[in-house]
Amino acid sequence: MQIGTAESSPGELVTGWLDVTDLPTGTPERLPVLIAEGEEDGPTLWITASIHGNEVTALAAAQDVMREELASKIRGTVVCLPNLNPAGLRRTTRTSYYHGDDPNRYFPDPDADGSRPPRVQELIDERVFEAFADSADALVDLHTAQVGSIPFVIRDRVLHGSAERRSADTGAATPRGTERDEDEARELADELERLADAYDFPVINEYTAEEYMEQNLQRSTAGAALNNAGIPAFTVELGGFEVVEENTREKGVVGLLNVMRELDMLPGEPEPTGLDAPVDFPVKRAVHPHTETAGIVRHRVDAGDTFEGGDVIADIVTPHGEPKATVETDHDGYVVGRYHGVAAYENDPVTSLAVRDDGDLVVPRSQE
Ligand SMILES: [Zn+2]
Structure with missing residues (x-):
């Protein structure tokens, strides 16, 4: 060769x-x-x-x-x-x-x-x-x-x-x-x-x-x-x-x-x-969750942690550290990694997650 x-x-x-x-x-x-x-x-x-x-x-x-x-x-x-x-x-x-x-x-x-x-x-x-x-x-x-x-x-x-x-x-x-x-x-x-x-x-x-x-x-x-x-x-x-x-x-x-x-x-x-794997069900990669509120991200989870739908993944705080909002997930799964930096704009994702996947692994190329 x-x-x-x-x-x-x-x-x-x-x-x-x-x-x-x-x-x-x-x-x-x-x-x-x-x-x-x-x-x-x-x-x-x-x-x-x-x-x-x-x-x-x-x-x-x-x-x-x-x-x-x-x-x-x-x-x-x-x-x-x-x-x-x-x-x-x-x-x-x-x-x-x-x-x-x-x-x-x-x-x-x-x-x-x-x-x-x-x-x-x-x-x-x-x-x-x-x-x-x-x-x-x-x-x-x-x-x-x-x-x-x-x-x-x-x-x-x-x-x-x-x-x-x-x-x-x-x-x-x-x-x-x-x-x-x-x-x-x-x-x-x-x-x-x-x-x-x-x-x-x-x-x-x-x-x-x-x-x-x-x-x-x-x-x-x-x-x-x-x-x-x-x-x-x-x-x-x-x-x-x-x-x-x-x-x-x-x-x-x-x-x-x-x-x-x-x-x-x-x-x-x-x-x-x-x-x-931290969970025993099939998972898919998800850029999730996103914050609707701009601010400083303080994660409540780390890579490898498991979570369920409704759990808080991160707090959004002011530059002074005062609470502003929480970011929840609506999935079950585990944390793959936290996104870099703490400054979040509207709709920025805060973590990379592995979430429950019930989808097929073989799919038509054109989704009509
Ligand atoms: Zn790469």
Whole structure:
């Protein structure tokens, strides 16, 4: 297998670079590539990390799983791109400086149609997509969430049915392209569940399909791998950002090895991470609750705490510390992380939560 300048060889760990664009200053922008190929044929697992350049625990976990000895132990091949965003890495920032928005929202989507030529981040994402779409049997994309956040896995819903082209003039929708049918979507969702569970972090289902598409998450690394390329793919959130959380990094590596065991690339039983979900019902990710009152946020909960509908999540106080309002939740679930800062404007969310999810994990792409 060849990815950029990295050419795999049985029983070896090789490194190289994947050029993704030319920089105005005369050098290529290139992504580091590592490939570990086993002596025996088997599946190909892709590990990508730190598309948000300040999510350094993700980068460190990706580096650490790609040990010299991995190639002598595995069946099949592991391809690892530990940093998908060198511009963000240079400055320890979430985004690149090509244009300031989220680089993890520009992967190819059959629904995405622009009248202007794609900008450089979209070209880079497309080139990364092309590199994994043909070769990956599974993909794990490593990230981090809020400071103090619990580590978790995000499991996306699998979309089925045609993407639609919406006429700019009339608003009329016509189906385009061929997409998986519902049975294929269920099969893909089952495969995804098997691998996401194998990681042995608490699994949180992604937002509802409507919110997912609204946020362009089908154009994230794992979202496009899953919903466009049909590869079982999920996102891992390894705690907080900007400083490597060593304990979480270590568990992140264990999770990756567990996925290899589940794919029968590595022998042996899965190693428990010891990370258990605080509740025993299915949950989905929720940016919730929001405060209607502007003020200073004083949280009553921390990451990992459970709550029930009606519980107060935070107080909103004046700059003098006097009570102004309370922010309640109307869901059951647990706290994933608290949002940074204490200054809240109207309708700002105060926490990232995992709330009870009764929704289906396989959903039609067009919600009519
Ligand atoms: Zn991220």
